[in-house]
Amino acid sequence: MTLSDALLADLAAVLGPRLSTSAGERALHAQSESHIQAGPPDAVAYPHSTEEVARIAALCARHRVPVVAWGAGTSLEGHALAVQGGVTVDFRDMNRVLAVYPEDMLCVVQPGLTREELNAWLRDTGLFFPVDPGANASLGGMASTRASGTTAVRYGTMRDNVLGLEVVLAGGEVIRTGSSAPKSSAGYDLTALFVGAEGTLGLITELTLRLHGQPEAVSAATCAFADMGAAVDCVIATIQTGLPMARIEFLDPATVAACNAFSGTDLPLAPQLMVEFHGSPAGVAEQAERFGAIAAEHGSRGFLWARAPEDRKQLWKMRHEAYRAILASRPGATAIVTDVCVPISALAEAVEETRADIAASGLPGPILGHVGDGNFHAILLINPADPREAATAKALATRMAERALRLGGTITGEHGVGFGKLPLMAAEHGAAWAVMGHIKRALDPHDLMNPGKLVPQPKVP
């Protein structure tokens, strides 16, 4: 689409030089960290305030032009790509911490702030924001995709850690959802509706986030198991005893090999659990001891403890580098990152079937995941010059999603729908998908807020 001169003039009157139609800026907003690409937006806006965002939304509504929110550009299913053109609203400059309330363990932030920036800000307060999807994503983007990551087993996902929002609706109206009270029964949970809506219902301009106390003591470890089933049974037993694990991550032998090569570690090439405990010194010691006993009952071997902060840092650096390590294991390859989540009782079956399926395909596809949540990823490595490999990988990803649904799970545990997973939504939700469409039309009748994503489309791309 081409934006009219009238709209461009009106937007420029609001934003001045912070509205760009340059090819370079537009191209930057047509890229993402995934294999999914789409045409660039027609313009990129860099607002400084909620009021400016509201004026952008109102102008675009008047001219029937799409509005797409942009955070850090780290999403994996094409969420922030302007598939129907329009104006991309880049929240780069709306990245302030507006308030921290230590007694209430809350903060109020702008959507462009990243989680690492927030935690750097909080360092001396004794508090931290726990949701950790790996990437240094923006908090607005994390809310919009209902992100989670390694700590969700203890601290929950963005669903659990966003207490309230300020949102600019399709016509430019500004609403506030939630309150600063820890809970409420006052009507529909609009906060929960906008968290995970991927910008299709409005633009998040402010977030009230729950904070948590920095743990007094932390201990971490890796341990190996004979097979995936033993590792999962260990996790189930651990959770059932009520042990408040801060993280329980799974790495398959292929992932371990890639990490060893990339990060210089020396873990045994076996299914590994990486665990972390948070609490008082005595509490952490007791948790570690109890976990050790449960793991031993399930045949664990090779416990490697990382009690010193620098050892722990190295361990989690390795985990956070796993994606890059896997990419480096096939030079020149592109990754298709899958993301499914199943009931934990079905996790071993889901992972084993997936491994067999990947092995039969001939593609490299190491598996890792947030085993305490039943959530795992296969990183499928393809030669970008070979369309057959891309087709093979996409077929594998689709079968993973279908397998997850058959086992009572979901097509995406934490990455979201975007347009990459749009073709799978009907299979997951059935008639409930149409209900999402009704809600979308009620709040955005002209389909201007991040169109082409999440809800049923006139024609699925």
Place this chain on the structure above:
Amino acid sequence: MTLSDALLADLAAVLGPRLSTSAGERALHAQSESHIQAGPPDAVAYPHSTEEVARIAALCARHRVPVVAWGAGTSLEGHALAVQGGVTVDFRDMNRVLAVYPEDMLCVVQPGLTREELNAWLRDTGLFFPVDPGANASLGGMASTRASGTTAVRYGTMRDNVLGLEVVLAGGEVIRTGSSAPKSSAGYDLTALFVGAEGTLGLITELTLRLHGQPEAVSAATCAFADMGAAVDCVIATIQTGLPMARIEFLDPATVAACNAFSGTDLPLAPQLMVEFHGSPAGVAEQAERFGAIAAEHGSRGFLWARAPEDRKQLWKMRHEAYRAILASRPGATAIVTDVCVPISALAEAVEETRADIAASGLPGPILGHVGDGNFHAILLINPADPREAATAKALATRMAERALRLGGTITGEHGVGFGKLPLMAAEHGAAWAVMGHIKRALDPHDLMNPGKLVPQPKVP
């Protein structure tokens, strides 16, 4: 309204003798545990299956007749009253546990099952359902009002413990929300939308609930403080250290006096905290010790420990009887139960201002609450024969809600809106209340699902 003979015949064809239009059955469904009363429904249906509920909804839609869900009748804001007549769907007979999945710590239940019935069923599984609003409410009703109670500080509210739903929509269509996976990013969080919707968007016919491991060890205690501020500061310090308290309840001196008289306890007449710790034996001992140290720093006195199960049972029996104890403290009185929730930093101010306001009114109004959540109730005791006292109490309740909003809180922490709190919704939500109305109209265009509640009305009753 009067139901047409055609509708009654169609409903009778579905339900047989389980459709009643008797004055007695209808009158039973015009009562609630609160002071709020409304005219009876025109008929009461007792379905046995989702299919029957769907047929009731479809028939009522065709005849443009309201449909109101009924659980255990324990709601406090008139949620289940048929204020515009129509058919009340009483879930009395849909009260089965459909499945328990111990490895996934999930169960699937019908909406008429009560929380006590569920926990009796679970007793030998090592698992329990923690949400405890005091009343033996139905689980469908608890989901619909987003109930919480004494354990929310540790285990969360219904928002956190409902993983999926089966819902019959206004036209009779049946949808499923959520999955059995612990988390998902697959589109709008419809589960969270229906939890707290008070039956205005559809009828819940099945719930997938999170279960928790029965704690290996439990310890409870009461302790007194010089004033409310010291008690709240103790709670804030406790939460900030990350101590995983299972319950932290507050009783004001008037509540303590009523409980002593009713339950035969002998607590000092001072602001009291009631606390409970769940965990391993060593973990509970450490938690109790750490809490004791924090409480001592805040001037606590008179720690009474209840380590033996029978002592603990007696303690929480006293707490659960507090409402009846307060009612008994003014023979012949009716209670108006208020329910506000504020950021915990504002709790002492909110409670002290409320106490002063109640004292100035001349009405008895003991205060108690879930202090770990910032949620408290004043039980205003009025002479039902004196309309001036009712007016005074309602004005106090309105000022409490307005005070909560001024302090960043909410007009209802856990009881919900019904029609009792409808006049306060605009003050809490501003323009966001209209968004709730848009969603309501999108899913229920003829306003048949529990009309007259929660969303903006043509004319506020």
